[in-house]
Amino acid sequence: MGETKTYSGSCHCGKIRFEVTADIAKASACNCSICTRTGWLMASVPLEAFRQLSGKESQVDYQFGSKTMHHLFCSTCGIRAFGSYATDGQEKVVVNLRCLDGLDVDALELQKFDGKSY
Template identity: 55%
Template sequence: MSEPKTHSGSCHCGNVRYEATLALGQVVACNCSICNRVGHLLAFVPVEQFRLLSGEDSLVDYRFNAKKIAHLFCSTCGIHPFGRGKGPDGKETYAVNVRCLDGVDPRTLEVMHYDGKSI
């Protein structure tokens, strides 16, 4: 696994910008109905390792099924840069879409496939 590093990320239009400190060793590809359609590759970080720099007023919160995860997207460009929810341990966490991180080539990352469709 790589060392933790602070990465900058954004939506397509740049309204939503953030920083997340994470080690990009393995990312998650979920096959649930939204992740599969959007094409997320996710890395999870605790709230203290995530900082929204701009665009909170541009974010739209979409929830489905159990309505526990805030699937956030930019109201201008429609890109899903990250989401919010609670991890299995009950702690608040961010799910960062690594495809939205500046300078990160997702083809170089190890992908773990998660069966969210069956949950």
């Protein structure tokens, strides 16, 4: 086990700001059609571990395919800092680890996630 920490994160222009409290030891690289284009490294956390601080009004919700996932991106800078989905009645937030301050994503164990199949 690693260490549970609170990380702050943002989109590029800073309109969208959030915090996530989690033990982030692994990064998932997803092979779905959107993540391959954007180069996401992600981690999924329960909704309770996530707090959006600002920028809801600047967010665009993009959905495709099975539309299970809300791909939220900033209308100003285009960065998709996180997204949300529900599974088995539980709301989850998928965070773009590259948007977190002070997290060395290169130090994390890299896992492959087969999002293409969902």
